[in-house]
Amino acid sequence: xxxxxxxxxxxxxxxxxxxxxxxxxxxxxxxxxxxxxxxxxxxxxxxxxxxxxxxxxxxxxxxxxxxxxxxxxxxxxxxxxxxxxxxxxxxxxxxxxxxxxxxxxxxxxxxxxxxxxxxxxxxxxxxxxxxxxxxxxxxxxxxxxxxxxxxxxxxxxxxxxxxxxxxxxxxxxxxxxxxxxxxxxxxxxxxxxxxxxxxxxxxxxxxxxxxxxxxxxxxxxxxxxxxxxxxxxxxxxxxxxxxxxxxxxxxxxxxxxxxxxxxxxxxxxxxxxxxxxxxxxxxxxxxxxxxxxxxxxxxxxxxxxxxxxxxxxxxxxxxxx
Amino acid sequence: xxxxxxxxxxxxxxxxxxxxxxxxxxxxxxxxxxxxxxxxxxxxxxxxxxxxxxxxxxxxxxxxxxxxxxxxxxxxxxxxxxxxxxxxxxxxxxxxxxxxxxxxxxxxxxxxxxxxxxxxxxxxxxxxxxxxxxxxxxxxxxxxxxxxxxxxxxxxxxxxxxxxxxxxxxxxxxxxxxxxxxxxxxxxxxxxxxxxxxxxxxxxxxxxxxxxxxxxxxxxxxxxxxxxxxxxxxxxxxxxxxxxxxxxxxxxxxxxxxxxxxxxxxxxxxxxxxxxxxxxxxxxxxxxxxxxxxxxxxxxxxxxxxxxxxxxxxxxxxxxxxxxxxxxxxxxxxxxxxxxxxxxxxxxxxxxxxxxxxxxxxx
Numbered sequence: 001x002x003x004x005x006x007x008x009x010x011x012x013x014x015x016x017x018x019x020x021x022x023x024x025x026x027x028x029x030x031x032x033x034x035x036x037x038x039x040x041x042x043x044x045x046x047x048x049x050x051x052x053x054x055x056x057x058x059x060x061x062x063x064x065x066x067x068x069x070x071x072x073x074x075x076x077x078x079x080x081x082x083x084x085x086x087x088x089x090x091x092x093x094x095x096x097x098x099x100x101x102x103x104x105x106x107x108x109x110x111x112x113x114x115x116x117x118x119x120x121x122x123x124x125x126x127x128x129x130x131x132x133x134x135x136x137x138x139x140x141x142x143x144x145x146x147x148x149x150x151x152x153x154x155x156x157x158x159x160x161x162x163x164x165x166x167x168x169x170x171x172x173x174x175x176x177x178x179x180x181x182x183x184x185x186x187x188x189x190x191x192x193x194x195x196x197x198x199x200x201x202x203x204x205x206x207x208x209x210x211x212x213x214x215x216x217x218x219x220x221x222x223x224x225x226x227x228x229x230x231x232x233x234x235x236x237x238x239x240x241x242x243x244x245x246x247x248x249x250x251x252x253x254x255x256x257x258x259x260x261x262x263x264x265x266x267x268x269x270x271x272x273x274x275x276x277x278x279x280x281x282x283x284x285x286x287x288x289x290x291x292x293x294x295x296x297x298x299x300x301x302x303x304x305x306x307x308x309x310x311x312x313x314x315x316x317x318x319x320x321x
Numbered sequence: 322x323x324x325x326x327x328x329x330x331x332x333x334x335x336x337x338x339x340x341x342x343x344x345x346x347x348x349x350x351x352x353x354x355x356x357x358x359x360x361x362x363x364x365x366x367x368x369x370x371x372x373x374x375x376x377x378x379x380x381x382x383x384x385x386x387x388x389x390x391x392x393x394x395x396x397x398x399x400x401x402x403x404x405x406x407x408x409x410x411x412x413x414x415x416x417x418x419x420x421x422x423x424x425x426x427x428x429x430x431x432x433x434x435x436x437x438x439x440x441x442x443x444x445x446x447x448x449x450x451x452x453x454x455x456x457x458x459x460x461x462x463x464x465x466x467x468x469x470x471x472x473x474x475x476x477x478x479x480x481x482x483x484x485x486x487x488x489x490x491x492x493x494x495x496x497x498x499x500x501x502x503x504x505x506x507x508x509x510x511x512x513x514x515x516x517x518x519x520x521x522x523x524x525x526x527x528x529x530x531x532x533x534x535x536x537x538x539x540x541x542x543x544x545x546x547x548x549x550x551x552x553x554x555x556x557x558x559x560x561x562x563x564x565x566x567x568x569x570x571x572x573x574x575x576x577x578x579x580x581x582x583x584x585x586x587x588x589x590x591x592x593x594x595x596x597x598x599x600x601x602x603x604x605x606x607x608x609x610x611x612x613x614x615x616x617x618x619x620x621x622x623x624x625x626x627x628x629x630x631x632x633x634x635x636x637x638x639x640x641x642x643x644x645x646x647x648x649x650x651x652x653x654x655x656x657x658x659x660x661x662x663x664x665x666x667x668x669x670x671x672x673x674x675x676x677x678x679x680x681x682x683x684x
Contacts, residue, residue: 281613
């Protein structure tokens with residue numbers, strides 16, 4: 001490749017269009033600090049356009065330099081007229097060896113590669129490089145992320161507030177865009193674990209389908225709003241309460257049974273360290289007793305106390321009297 | 322062809338020479354035939370497009386007789402499936418086959434006559450065992466019968482043996498071919514039933530409930546023993562009244578003494594099916610229940626809901642006639658006891674119960 005190292009006015013570098021950049025959701029303050037301390041280590045890669053320079057690699061570096069009010073930079077200027085795909089690949093290889101791309105960056109890159117080749121070629125030639133499984137649904141997911149998600153949701157995916165698993169779940173379940181925005185807002189306001197994010201979506205979508213209502217309507221219900229807008233609850237408490245509320249709406253009979261069982265066990269007043277456990281969803285007919293003990297004497301005492309607990313023989317399926 | 326529209330036939334090269342293939346091609350003259358799967362969209366199975374108007378004729382290389390894929394966690398009736406085809410031209414929203422098979426088309430196995438010989442060898446080698454065999458698990462037994470003439474191939478062999486019954490399970494009224502044959506013995510004509518609402522709202526391309534029951538009544542009059550399957554029972558608006566309507570229709574048309582068994586099973590599904598139902602059957606109400614993950618990994622109604630469903634059906638069917646051979650499909654011992662007041666305890670016990678029904682009806 002024919003290139004020269006030369007000083008270029010920063011103003012002559014076009015950072016608006018950045019056709020080969022796929023950087024997303026970054027914070028350049030660390031880079032600014034680094035340049036301030038040790039200067040620019042790697043020059044950006046550019047090619048000459050009509051009246052300006054097109055950035056091939058080094059988008060964030062140029063932004064950092066502009067923030068530092070440098071007037072010019074030493075850049076690596078490619079003299080040949082190289083095709084756009086090659087520019088994109090130069091940027092890819094410039095990035096991929098030094099950092100991990102976030103999911104939105106992968107999506108942007110895949111959608112840019114798709115402009116130059118068939119989906120099968122993108123998958124075959126670049127998915128390993130991006131640590132992605134080589135199959136078409138994954139390609140479709142990333143194209144959807146690049147083309148269909150709003151900036152707000154992309155920001156949250158890039159920052160890790162929303163997991164890829166959650167986004168994939170939304171994609172596979174064809175969650176409407178309006179609903180995705182609502183989930184995005186809620187997930188940024190409250191703190192949900194990744195599993196809870198999926199639960200939230202599944203519960204609420206099921207409720208909306210069963211009740212024939214829109215997600216927006218569900219979130220406007222008083223009991224939902226009361227939790228979200230509560231001033232006394234922490235965000236973590238709110239997310240737990242919200243999930244609990246939706247679970248109750250979705251599984252009223254199971255929820256009631258769990259509640260009855262819990263209260264019945266509490267009333268038993270079992271010895272300390274003795275726990276009665278219901279089978280998951282009460283599906284198996286077998287309940288479990290768990291006893292914590294230090295030695296045989298304590299075990300014997302706790303077993304006798306448990307046997308003699310008043311009402312123990314009434315333990316059973318909570319829907320039975 | 323009685324409601325089933327075939328638009329294309331795919332014949333695997335090795336399937337061409339079979340007489341079964343030739344008979345079908347003759348019958349479906351004029352329909353486009355290709356001799357291989359032609360493009361990628363055919364190969365990449367999309368569950369949302371199962372291509373129910375394409376008949377795929379091929380050789381089946383596995384065992385034609387297979388035990389029902391029940392799970393050990395629940396009581397299974399130890400039924401034997403005669404695997405003559407997979408996928409079904411009907412399009413019930415709740416159908417497990419949508420998620421069970423990873424290939425499209427109506428796949429019909431053209432080496433059925435060869436396979437049948439092997440099946441009969443197995444049956445003949447175990448004279449002391451009763452084989453309850455059915456073709457209605459991986460497809461509808463009669464939906465394609467006008468094209469495939471399966472009944473002509475199968476019925477004579479099963480009817481003449483003393484240790485086997487053949488159950489033809491359907492949601493159609495395609496009984497002409499069966500009735501035209503001179504065999505009645507050991508052939509059980511069975512229908513999947515549901516509430517009128519579920520039949521019309523969820524069982525697309527199936528005939529109406531009334532037509533099914535009328536067809537069953539004709540079969541009874543023509544000397545056939547009948548069976549019925551309320552599977553899946555589905556919780557829906559006014560489900561009690563709705564299921565009563567079905568029982569009332571049965572009472573109006575059917576002779577209960579000619580019913581060998583009625584199975585009850587509540588809606589259950591592999592988790593993967595949920596998405597398929599949501600996408601393929603947007604108006605379906607079958608998912609509107611309280612589903613939990615069962616011990617076998619399938620989603621099923623929360624236990625007290627199932628018990629309520631079964632108890633209600635048991636009570637009302639038993640009021641109609643008290644010897645209907647009612648049994649539960651894939652349920653646990655405790656659900657049996659709470660719903661029916663008795664339990665076969667395990668799969669062997671249920672097999673004994675159903676085998677005894679066979680002996681009672683056919684000796």
